[in-house]
Amino acid sequence: MSPPSDTTWRVPLRGVNAYLVDADGLTLVDAGTPMDVARLREYVERAGYSLAEIERVLLTHYDFDHVGALAGLAEKGLDAPVYASEPDASFLLDEAKPPLGNRKGALQRVLGAFVDVPDLSVERVVDGDTVGPFVAYRTPGHTPGHTAFVHREYGLALVGDLVSGDDGRFGRLPSLVAYDADRNDESVRQLADHLDGVDVVGMGHGDPVRSDAGQRFREYAESL
Structure with a gap:
């Protein structure tokens, strides 16, 4: 079953996607860069809502272009719990630092200087947790706390930077932007087992x- 087009929106930002899903309350999935605050607010209002009506924020992972607008959105009226996996949740709260010994971690440290800690509650999720209508599946590799979120009723999976998308096909993001590219491939294979019946897969880039996205995702996983 495809998600209803009048309750699910892709929000194109500065080189990255966020998503809005209205099901059991309005959900924002990922939050763009610090420069995307006005654009995100505009898209929320264009969909017929206000920032104050968002009931939850799901973060696929901690990266400058996925969490950067949260602090600014909170200043503009967003007041919803944020759900993320560890250690990315602690990176967002500045309770832990990405490791300098990892190339991606070092990049996160540099760009993290431009990301303010949001004045929002942050809830840690673990593999298999249910958050509203979504099930969380940990998919480490791109970051150590990367997580995909699946909405069974809508046949929708939002998978962050686990894969890229182009012309109806899945692909890899460059290994240079992953903590562990091999572990990312393993996460793709593991998530494929949870996507039966999923018709739409939305990613951060592309x-x-x-x-028939679940089947296409499985075929891609088997090709790795």
């Missing part, structure tokens, strides 16, 4: 796969 175009969502909008038809």
Whole structure:
């Protein structure tokens, strides 16, 4: 079953996607860069809502272009709990630092200087947790706390930077931007087992796969 088009929106930001899903309350998935505050607010209002009506924020991972607008959105009226896996949740709260010994971790440290800690509650999720209508599946590799979120009723999976999308096909993001590219591939294979019945997969970079996406995802996983 495809998600209803009038309750699910891809929000194109500065080189990255966020998503809005209205199901059991309005959910924002990921939050762009610090420069995307106005654009995100505009898209929320264009969809017929206000920032104050967002009931939860799901973070696929801690990266400058996925968490950067949270602090600014909170200043503009967002007042919803944020759900993320460890250690990315602690990176967001500045309770822990990405490791300098990892190339991606070092990049996160540099760009983290431009990310303010949001004045929002942050809830830690673990593999298999249910958050509203979504199930969280840990998918480490791109970051150590990377997480995908699956909405069973809508047949929708939002997978952050686990994969990229182009012309209805899945692909890899460059290994240079991953903590562990091999572990990311293993996460792809593991998530494929949870996508039966999923028709749409939305990712952070590239175009969502909008038809028979679960099967296409499995075929991609088997090719790795």
